[in-house]
Amino acid sequence: MYRRVLHRSLCTATTTSSEASTTSIKTISRDLYKESNFTRLVEKFKKASELERFRTKSGIYEDTVRRLASAKRFSCVRDILDHQKKYPDIDNEGFCSRIITLYGKSRMYRHARKLFDEMSQRNCTRTVLSFNALLAAYLHSRKFDSVQTLFKELPKELSVEPDLVSYNILIKALCETGSFDSGLEMLEEMEKKGVNPDSITFNTLLDGLYAKGRFEDGERLWVSMRGKGIAPDIRTCNSRLMGMAFEKKTKEAVEFLEEMKKDGVEPDVFSFNALIKGFVNEGNLEGAKKWFGEIGKSEFDPHKVTYATLIPFLCEKGDLKTAHEVSKDIFNHKLRVDGSLLQLVVDKLVAESMVSEAEEIVELGKTNKYCRYKLNLAGAEGAEEAEEKKSE
Incomplete structure (x- = not known):
């Protein structure tokens, strides 16, 4: 009986000490x-x-x-x-x-x-x-x-053999300097040394190749990756989508997005951004607007890159009504964007005598609690006068 009481006392004391230590670290x-x-x-x-x-x-x-x-x-x-x-x-x-x-x-x-x-x-x-x-x-x-x-x-000085992590760091450094061919050569060296590449290895190389316009090299590496049984993750897929966008292969990109879903890789906001970029590159206004709308149907919110890609394109195409609505959406999502992006919309609205819409954006910029923007209505008075003359 005494032993059981003593055991419980010791356990309680140990637990209390452990809890106190944990609490102490949390407090610190x-x-x-x-x-x-x-x-x-x-x-x-x-x-x-x-x-x-x-x-x-x-x-x-x-x-x-x-x-x-x-x-x-x-x-x-x-x-x-x-x-x-x-x-x-x-x-x-x-x-x-x-x-x-x-x-x-x-x-x-x-x-x-x-x-x-x-x-x-x-x-x-x-x-x-x-x-x-x-x-x-x-x-x-x-x-x-x-x-x-x-x-x-x-490695010679320390008598150590580089492992997968070592090679991944080196390949990242090579890609950062634009030495993609050297990075690809490291894949061959890894095989000779018995070091199997992983998704990080391929993601690093594919990011660089697709982003720098080396689409065919990226496609060959994509096939090689699949041949090694390495399943692409969302980052890998987004790299390929962006590569297709740069190559103006939006039809293939949309088909690939559907393939991703079948393979269990759900698209994210960067997937949608890639498709928007592709349609912008092709000058396809309806396509860009459609995929911006798809973000709204998803669980994701638009990213600042989304707006930086879409808004100038809307202004270029003269779709100022949509540009106005999309600009207001920035404030709804409490995003920080470059003020020049919003100023572009304001200037375009003023130039087309849509002064009240321009004033709304300027006012939102002033009163937004998350990030205030100093936007101006230069030329607004002249636009109003011109509109009045037209109505006379």
């Missing part, structure tokens, strides 16, 4: 999220880092570093990441790799490389894990040539 996380003063944020983060459990929370680290980097407070990023070196975790490759990656996401590649080099001084083993973290740090920092150099030199 909320406090860091709410802290708007970056100096205090850094101090609170460093204090929280004393807790071993806190140091396992990669999400909190990523969120805090992202906030500081977005505000261009790179000295603060360096302060909290350098602070991590005082803890025993820094002798662990996994923890080191996390910090290297965080430096990279802040485009602080020199600090990432410094920490990577310090690992050997701490007798911290460097495997393909930390190698990939360093490659990614240079990729995020847009040092694409350096990614290629590191890929060539470091």
Whole structure:
């Protein structure tokens, strides 16, 4: 009986301690999220880092570093990441790799490389894990040539073999520099090394090929991907749809969209955007309007790219009534767009003596709580006078 009571007491104590620890970390996380003063944020983060459990929370680290980097407070990023070196975790490759990656996401590649080099001084083993973290740090920092150099030199120095992640990072760097042929050559090298490409590999290459007008190369790679049994996902399909749009193959694009659905890949707003772009490229007003309408029938809202593609085309074709309605739709969806897009509509409306419609857009721009636009009605008075003369 005594043992059962003691067991329950110990279990309760352990559970209570665990719950308290969890609650403590949640409280700390909320406090860091709410802290708007970056100096205090850094101090609170460093204090929280004393807790071993806190140091396992990669999400909190990523969120805090992202906030500081977005505000261009790179000295603060360096302060909290350098602070991590005082803890025993820094002798662990996994923890080191996390910090290297965080430096990279802040485009602080020199600090990432410094920490990577310090690992050997701490007798911290460097495997393909930390190698990939360093490659990614240079990729995020847009040092694409350096990614290629590191890929060539470091494996020999570290006695490691690049894996799928390594090749995917390299291929991304090559595509960013427009070296698509080199990226395709990496596929051949991967096969020789026994590294099987995945959907990320193909998505990266297909994105670049289709976007840069290398449609036939993209189609060959598409066939190769399917031949390897890799099923296309929505990103892959959208790349192909956009490739068809650039090639003015809207009929084929619409047919492909139906094929996607049959294969269980549901289109998203970017799929619809690709079709709208295709019809715009072909000068087909009704087709572009039809697929804009399809977005309204779906579970998705239009994207700012949707409006940037459709509105100038509507103005060009003289369909100002629709341009007026679509412009109002921007405010309904609380989207931020380039003010020049709305000004284009206002100017066109004024030029066609649709002054009241133009005034409505200008007023919406002034009173919109989400994002205010400084639009002007230049020429509106002249348009009104011209309209009055016509009526006389």
